[in-house]
Amino acid sequence: MRTVQPARPPTAIDVAFCFMVVRYALTGTALADVRFGISPLNELVLSLRSWREPGRYPLHLPWIRRTRPLHGQLDTEMLQALVSSRRWVPDFLTRQPSSPLTRFEEELARLESVPAATVRRDVAATYPGDEPVPEVLQGRNALRRMISALEEYWQLCFAPDWPRMRAVLEADVTYRGRQIAQHGLATMFADLSDRVRMDGDTVEVQSGAGPDWIRPADQGLTLVPSLWTSAACVPVSPDEPPTIIYLPRGRATLWESAPLPTSEALAGVLGSHRAALLQRLAAPASSTELALGLGVTPTAVNQHLRALRAAGLLVAVRHGRSVLYRRSDLAEQLLAASGAQASGVQPSVAAP
Template identity: 50%
Template sequence: MLRYLLTEDDVGSVRFGISPLCELGLSLRAIKEPARFPLQLGWLRRTEEARTRLDMPTLMALIDERMWTPDFLNPRPTSPLTRLDDELEALAAIPADVFRGDLVAVHGAVPEVFAGSASAAMRRVIRALQQLWDTCFEPYWPRMRAVLEADVVYRGRQIAQSGVATMLNGLSSRIEYDHGVVSVRLADPNDRTQAIDGNGLTFVPTMFTRRASAPVGDGPPMIMYSARGQGALWEAERVANPAAVAAVLGETRASLLAALGDPASSTELGVRLGVTASAVNQHLRVLRDAGLLVSTRYGRSVLYLRSELGTALLETRAG
C-alpha cells in the first residue's frame, strides 16, 4: 500500500499532466503481455509489423515479470501536456547512479544488456524509445492524446462540480481518499507513506495501466491511472445506415460524426479523414450548431464528441 499524506494546501494543488514518455514506458506492459491489455489489442495489431524492427532486447530489459518499469521512464509531467523531445532530453541528463539505481530497484541488478558504460546504455535506451515512438506511437498519438486530454477535462469538471474528494475516489478501484490520505493499493507488498509537503501530487492518465500505478522509488508524488474512453479507441465506428446519414449530412460530415464516438480534436480528425483543418473546423461548427456534437476546451485544444442526438441519428435505420 502506498499512502500520500496531503495537507489542505496540498489538496488544493492536486494537478494533472500527460506524459508521452510515461506512455512509451508503460506500453511495454502491453507488448510483453498483450492478453492483460485487451483494450489495446487494436494498437498491438496495428503495430505488430513495425515492432519487428525495434530493439526489443533493450526495450524488454526495461520491464520485469511484475510489469514494473524503472522510474526514469515515468517522469512527473512538468506541464499539462509535455513534449517527448523535452522528456528524452531530460532523460539523457540523469546521473549514471540514478540510471543504474532505478534499474536495480526493478530487476535487483543491472540487466546484462546495459552492462558497461552507463552513458552508452542510456544512449541505447533513448534510441530504442525514439524508434518505438516513431513507428508505433507517432501515427496514433493524436488519437490517443485526445482520449487522455478528454479524461483530464472530465476530472476537472468533477472537481468543479463535486470537489476533489469525489474526483479522487472515482479514479480507480485501487485509489481511495479519506481525510487527507490518498491510498493506492499496488502489487508492491511493502507499505510506503510519503508526505506531499508542498511538492504537489500529480495524476497522469494512461492507456497502459489497468487500475493504478506509482513510482517504484520515493520520487516526486505521482499516480498513473487508467484513462476513461479507451473502450472504442481502436474499433471502427459502426453506422446502421451510412448511406442514409450521408444523404442527410453529406459524406464528410457523416464521417466526422461517425468518428466522434470518442473525443477528438480537429487536427486529429483532419489527419484521419484526409480533410484540411479549415474544412474540418467548418464542418464541426455546423454539426455542433445542429446539436449533433458537443465540445470542450483542454489547454489550446478543443475536443469534440458526438452528442446523444448525433448517436441517435447514426443508429437510424432505413424503413
C-alpha cells in the same frame, strides 16, 4: 513504476500477504494542487509491457499486430530489458510530466541529464529479489543506448499513432476536470480506479507487493492518464514525486474506425454525417480525434463541427493548444427525443 493489479476475489495468498497501501497526504495548499499531466515518454515505455504479455492488452491488439513486424529494425535486447518479469519499468523513464502539453522530444532530452546513480538505483528497484539485472542495463553506456533505442521505437512504431492516443488522453483530462468542478476531489478519485480513494486529506492507492508507505504531497499530486496500464500505477520509490498513473475513459474506442448507425429522424434533419458526429461526442473530443476515428481529414470534420456549433448543438472548450467539443444540453434533448442513442458503428464523414 509499480502496477496496481485490478480487483479480484481474495485468495489464501492475499490473506497472508495483504495489499500494500501507498498514501499521499495532501497537506496545506497541496489539497488544491492536484494537477494532470500527459507524458508521451510514459506511454512509450509502458507500451513495452505489451511486448512481454500482449494478452494483457486486448484493446491494443490491432496496434500490436501492425507494429510487431517492425521490431526487427529496433534494439529489441534493450527495449525488452526495460520491463521486468513483474512488468515494472525504471522510475526515471516514467517521470512526472510537467503538464498535459509535454512533448516527447523534451522528455527524451531530459533523460540525458539523469545521474548515473539514479539510473543504477531505479534499474535495481525494477529487478528486486532473485531476478538478475540484464547486462544490457549495466555499464556506463547503458543510458545512452536506452535513449537511442526509445527514440527509434518512437519514430518507427509510436509517432504515427500518437495524435490518436493523445486525443483520448486529453479528452479524459477534460472530463476529470469537470468532475472536480461539479462533484469534488473525492468523487473524481473514486472514479479513477477501485484501488484509489480519498480519505480526508489523504489519497490511498492499493498495490499488490512491497511495504506500505506514506509521504506528504506538499508540492501537489499529479494524475497521469495512460493507455498502457492495467489499473493504476505509483512509483516504486517513495522518494519520487507523488504521481498516480491511471486508465482513461474512452480507451475502448482508440483503434475503432468503423461507423455508428444514426436515427433516421435525426439524420433527416441534420444529415447522416452530422447526426453521426453528435452520437460520437458522448465524451468530449477534438476534431483530430474525431477525424482519426472516422478515417477522414480534420478539414472535413471541422466543417460539420462549425455548423453544429452555430446551431447550438455543440460547446467548444479550449484545452491548451486543442479545442475539445461536447454536446450541448439542446443536443442531448434532441438525441433523446429522436432515439438516436444506440451503439454500433458510425458512417464515414464527408465534407458538406
